[in-house]
Amino acid sequence: MSTTRLMLLGVVRIFQPAYGYQLRRELLSWNVQQWANINPGSVYTGLRTLAKHGFLEELEEGEGHKPGRTSYRLTADGETEYFSLLRHALWTVDGFQPGQMQAALSFLWSLGRDEVIAALESRIVQLEQHEKAAPFNERQIENDPGTPTHVVEMLRISAARDRGELEWTRGFRDRVRAGAYAFAGEPQDWIPSPEAAEQWRSLPPA
Template identity: 70%
Template sequence: MSTTRLLLLGIVRIFQPAYGYQLRRELLTWNVQDWANINPGSIYTGLRTLAKHGYLAEIEEGPDHRAGRTSYKLTADGETEFFSLLRQHLWTVDGFHPDRMQAALSFLYTLDRYEVLTALESRIEQIEAQLQAMPFNEQQIQQDPGTPNQVVEMLRIGAARNQGELQWTRDFRDRVATGDYSFAGEAPDWNPDPALIAEWRDRPTS
């Protein structure tokens, strides 16, 4: 749920004010239904839930466009929640939920370069520590007469994923350190296309 919440808050933040169908269409181009396990039909429900909890403001349109359509923008609480979730996902390594870091990657440009580099260094240290503990965790399983021997492979597949993420994190850190991408306080290297935003605004809902 925290990944879904971050994605919804983050995508609203990019395009706000934005309509539900616009946000749903954009998220589907990110293939969130595959890597974040988000049911496309639940996106509208998620937006309404965030509005109910005060993280989004619902804006009912008047006659200038189409009456009855609802657009969304972040509230002050939504902005706070967005950055809280983003930092939580960035700074915490969770091998069982890789979608959390994938969601964070979409919005790293909202943080400054120094914080991103510091967080990546922290992730490297966390993954290295998990890999160092691996032999001892294996030994504990193998010495426990009540645990089937093949359970150790659960640890090994996790370690293999950790090895891959460790290499990627080191490479990504180096790219960020040498100036790749744009972060908060720097000239942006990407902005939503105004023509596309206008097209979404004026597209019929049916």
């Protein structure tokens, strides 16, 4: 799953039609270079590549033969690809690609609340399975004299991330269940009832 592709399609979808400079500036404000491994200088190249593959439409502006700024908007295929990538990132746990879920978080509002809750439930099950398997996998690797030490530590850091994400996911699921945030199909000015708002604000982290 391409986190970069999801981020570019998602941010175009928010602002379309949008200019490359506008999109680059927006992504930088999200600090994507730190957690999504997106090089700010590659944003323009990424946009052109998505347009080449039919996921974005390039809109040229300008008078006569004078070149103008190029803006972008999603094509029908781009819309399909966006939701496919978003759902893959949300429903699939990959301990070696933590940026996938962070990318999904940027656009969860475009999915319905029920789907988000179901996906979080699925992630909890996957993470619980990882947690149960981690000690066995670690012992197997440690007992193999041919295993490089850095591989052992890679397994340990992945298991630690899974444990932390499991705790967060349980808490996030409970907050969404209790009425936190707004999702697709809910009014743009949606706010939870005072009772629901108090409930999710008072929930423990997990």
